[in-house]
Amino acid sequence: MWLPRADDAGPSAGYAGAALLFATLAQWLSSQDSELDTEILCWVFLPVLIKSLSQPQPKSLLRPVVSGKARGASSSSYSLWIVAVSAAVYSLFKSETGLIQFLPALTPLLLTVQNYLGSASKPAGLFAPLVSTNRGAILAASFGVLTFSNWSIWAFLFSIIPTAFLFIFYTALLPRNRTSTIFPSINLENTIRPLSVRIAVLLLFISGVDFVFFGFNSTGIIRTFFLAFIKALSWFFVIQVARDASWIVAPLITTFSISFTTNPTNESSDFQAVTYTLVSVITLGQLVALLPKQAKFRLVLWLFGIASVIPLLSNLWMIRDAQQSGKIFGPEREHPVESLVRGGKANFKSLLKTQSKSYKEAVEQYQLRYHAEPPPGFEAWYKFAVDNESPIIDNFDAIHHAVSPFWQLSGKTVTETMSQIHFSQNSEMWFCSFNGASATSDCAHAYRVFDRHLKVLLDTLFKGLDGALPDVKFLVNHFDEPRILIPTWGAEEARNHPQFNITSMSHQPIWDEITKFCASKEKSKKAKTQSSSQAFDLPFITDQSSAMDLCEHPEYRNMHGLFMSPVSFSLVEGFVPALSTGSPSTMGDILLPSPAYIEGEFIYDDSKEVGWDKKRNNLYWAGSTTGGFATDANWVNYQRQRFVKLVQNIERREFYYLREIGGVIQRVASTFLNGRLFDVAFTRIFQCDRKYCRDQKRFFKVGGWADKDKALKSRLVFDLDGNGISGRYYKLLASKSAPMKQTLLREWHDDRLVPWVHYIPVSQSLEELPELVFYLTSTEAGQNRAREIAEQGRDWFFKALREKDMAVYMYRLLLELARLQDPSREAGFPAIH
16 A cells, blocks of 8 residues: 655655665766675764764655565564675676676566555655556566666676665665565664674675785776765765655666766667666656655756766767868878778789789799799799689798708708607697608697697698699697797808707796897898878788788787787797697798688688678777786776777777867877767686686676677777687688788798788788778768778678688698798708709
């Protein structure tokens, strides 16, 4: 039944306003790191606040004023412990997971219990149907839950657990008009102090366990005390409102504070940004409806509703302003991207033009490029390449640069070295034998069984080539990470020092080791080429090879997980010819196509494709925290973490854009980043010590499971290094989306993929990324350019990156390796006769 209001309910609206203000402020200032500490102090402060601020009244400040059967004078210790445990568990879940998606569901649940207990009071006002009827309350709650869950099923389901404990907590505070043995009941009038003590003790225990497992948090003492005091004030005023209305106002105030403080800039669509504002307004309306009719200044509370709209309108205005600013670029005033695209097209045209048209030309080109005779079997290889319509005949510089250092050793020494390292401890090398007669391979490892589809790759590529190639033996690195560091010895030193050293460097910095020969290389190196265009002080990539040169960029030391803390890194220093899928510029791994490129998970499926006009006009990436093993707080500088941190705008840092000021194009700084242009999230946090996994889960907005083909629904797709090369790159190149690529690892295909023609290169600093994505998505010229790159990359993929093209590459590589290990070959360069 509906129950009468208290006679002294006039200040309720003021109390509600204060509760909203302090709860919102606490939500805005809080972080998961400080959650447990501030909760402990909050429950310590709360009884003191109540005693200090409460005025003597005929009726207790803390007693909900209802008619009907009065409750007992005290609550059982059993009930108090149930409620205290519920509050503590909720705080733990919020601290560790941050999951509050199911919180809006508390409103209809508590309304149902309140009606069952016969302690409900009649709502009033426009939003009364949303708290007076089950249908209206459930509809409003469903909308709130879907908004908070961001359509993530995993977060939706898991957040039910902390909400269930919060439900127990608030249910115990509801006044009773009938006896109920289903729900615990406490009399807050007499138990606020013992309840607070129990909650604080439980949270203190949880914090102690937290410290043992994870160590101290980084929140300052003054900030912690201030935030705890703000939380205590919000609780104090919630209690004042609840005594005149209902404890249902408590979750409503919490829901409002969360929706109000959600930054619309970070939402990936206008719809999502608007829904948070609507949740704020609906929740506020429900709160006002629950206040007593005699409460003064109820309409003033709607100022909070107006305030919740301001961030949304501001965000929409900034998006519109940015779009208008982008119109300065056109035919008469080019964006820097346009000149880079022209340069890329010129490079691609030159690549195609210089390919040989006959076997004789191919031999001459080989001699001219490499100052050596082609290996035995070269003519058969040329025929194979032509028959398979290979667009690349001459440019196999990657093979030459990788194999040529080993010419200093005799063929016999090369073979002996491979055998020695295969049987060495911790070598982690697969020893493969290729049988030319049957065109099949057999790979063996000292103790591993699964070769990560290496044999499948080789047998697939060489199928049908029986008798075409010689017998060859070669080593293949088992790890994703590179392995080989070739000393800068001279020819005589190489013959006298054929040995190698294996050093395990997993989970530790490797930069100094892999760059220690830079000084020697610089002596024979030509003048450096500037790797990036500093147009308007934004680092657009102009020379991808130079941009990947570690010797030219000492700043990369602390910008890539591989260099800071590799997951697996067993460095081999010496003249060891071993194959890897990717390698930085300073290392000597011989490159082979990754087996991942022919695995089902990474193969492009045209049936999942959508047309350009139907794709979302944004940048997409989803993946895990591979790329380095986090053993300290430096994980924040790993390549994937830096990327996600930037595009999720977590730190509200300044970004750089090109804007017209006084008729002049300038680089301007702004904290604005249009979240509509990015759909980026980690889907899995791992490869880290327990504490730093927890820290990353708290730091990032982690998404749920992502469909492996979801990238095909966006116009721009991002790709970057993990522990090694990215296996998804070919799928993105084959798609109708435009790939954006950030990498420091060379691959076999680098000689045939041209930046700004087949893909969009991105610098390690990522400073140009916000402007680049804005131009390619928000201007007509940029959208046309992105579509053109997508089409060119797709067309070239099906011409130059087919399995047949990998076979052409591997065929030629095996010819070079066969010559290298020929037992009759003496040490020395195979000069032209």
